[in-house]
Amino acid sequence: SQQGEEDPQALSIQEGENATMNCSYKTSINNLQWYRQNSGRGLVHLILIRSNEREKHSGRLRVTLDTSKKSSSLLITASRAADTASYFCAPQGKLIFGQGTTLQVKP
Amino acid sequence: SAVISQKPSRDICQRGTSLTIQCQVDSQVTMMFWYRQQPGQSLTLIATANQGSEATYESGFVIDKFPISRPNLTFSTLTVSNMSPEDSSIYLCSVDLRLAGGEQFFGPGTRLTVL
Numbered sequence: 001s002q003q004g005e006e007d008p009q010a011l012s013i014q015e016g017e018n019a020t021m022n023c024s025y026k027t028s029i030n031n032l033q034w035y036r037q038n039s040g041r042g043l044v045h046l047i048l049i050r051s052n053e054r055e056k057h058s059g060r061l062r063v064t065l066d067t068s069k070k071s072s073s074l075l076i077t078a079s080r081a082a083d084t085a086s087y088f089c090a091p092q093g094k095l096i097f098g099q100g101t102t103l104q105v106k107p
Numbered sequence: 108s109a110v111i112s113q114k115p116s117r118d119i120c121q122r123g124t125s126l127t128i129q130c131q132v133d134s135q136v137t138m139m140f141w142y143r144q145q146p147g148q149s150l151t152l153i154a155t156a157n158q159g160s161e162a163t164y165e166s167g168f169v170i171d172k173f174p175i176s177r178p179n180l181t182f183s184t185l186t187v188s189n190m191s192p193e194d195s196s197i198y199l200c201s202v203d204l205r206l207a208g209g210e211q212f213f214g215p216g217t218r219l220t221v222l
Binding site for chain 2: 048
């Protein structure tokens with residue numbers, strides 16, 4: 001198992017702007033998952049991307065995976081105040097979580 | 108996906124007492140996990156609970172403090188024993204839907220405050 005490391009730790013943007021957060025990991029994986037956590041609540045599964053996929057979309061979310069660089073990114077387009085949350089990536093296996101990226105979207 | 112419920116959603120307990128948290132899933136799953144999230148921190152895995160076998164605990168967590176039951180493929184309990192204020196956390200259960208492609212889903216969490 002390994003931990004994903006999110007970057008930046010904190011991000012503040014205006015509503016309507018795009019938000020990009022990155023994730024790095026250390027060893028080869030078969031898949032990687034992204035989660036959102038609103039303050040004090042459970043984790044919401046956003047997307048799973050497999051190692052043979054380079055990009056995946058879900059609504060306003062776009063996830064990329066670069067296995068050569070051992071990194072992934074999550075792009076939220078046209079952000080909304082409701083997107084304010086912490087975002088975590090989790091490389092495959094026994095999920096170990098980093099500190100996440102705290103996103104604040106200002107109305 | 109999976110629908111996961113936890114009971115209680117929150118509780119305030121006295122030091123020295125124990126609390127049992129229940130996790131119910133709407134489908135049969137092989138692997139269930141229990142996590143702790145202390146205030147302002149990320150999630151930490153406590154243990155992995157597979158049906159029919161003893162739970163596997165992560166470093167820093169022991170069965171006497173966090174006994175886990177897994178009586179069937181849709182249910183698990185985590186007990187926080189002999190609680191102290193340091194146990195104040197959100198406790199989350201999670202399931203791994205390997206048969207559905209490997210996604211891991213989380214319950215809504217149990218917010219525990221120990222006085």
